Amino acid sequence: MTDAPPPSNGAMMQNDRASAALGMVVRGVEPGRAVVSMLLRDDMMNGFDVTHGGIVFALADTAFAIACNDDHHVTLASGADITFLKPTAAGQTLTATAVLRTKSGRSGLYDVRVTNDHNVPVAEFRGRSRTTNLPLPGTVAPSR
Numbered sequence: 001m002t003d004a005p006p007p008s009n010g011a012m013m014q015n016d017r018a019s020a021a022l023g024m025v026v027r028g029v030e031p032g033r034a035v036v037s038m039l040l041r042d043d044m045m046n047g048f049d050v051t052h053g054g055i056v057f058a059l060a061d062t063a064f065a066i067a068c069n070d071d072h073h074v075t076l077a078s079g080a081d082i083t084f085l086k087p088t089a090a091g092q093t094l095t096a097t098a099v100l101r102t103k104s105g106r107s108g109l110y111d112v113r114v115t116n117d118h119n120v121p122v123a124e125f126r127g128r129s130r131t132t133n134l135p136l137p138g139t140v141a142p143s144r
Contacts, residue, residue: 032100060125
């Protein structure tokens with residue numbers, strides 16, 4: 001895997017304030033695949049002192065977004081779901097690995113495995129993507 005993101009996900013990640021605020025780090029990118037990690041902080045815990053599910057979902061969703069934006073077209077989620085397998089806690093580092101499963105026309109299907117420090121799966125995420133005609137951030141929209 002390389003660290004140089006393709007044009008669309010490079011532009012996306014430069015502007016992704018939510019992922020930056022959560023401390024996400026892109027570890028690797030290649031067409032149809034991305035690896036992103038995040039150190040879990042105390043402010044990411046829910047009332048039971050385990051990681052809030054939305055935080056785990058956000059990590060998986062970011063890896064998914066990077067994996068499906070691997071060319072010059074903006075691709076967005078059309079839907080996603082997650083299964084939580086094990087609880088996690090502050091101080092752990094989670095890693096999300098997104099992989100393209102199939103693509104047909106403008107639609108794609110991606111699986112994301114989220115693991116803990118010991119490479120044990122803690123969540124499985126499935127994302128559905130849709131490629132749009134939206135311009136990349138910082139570019140001029142094509143004329144119609």
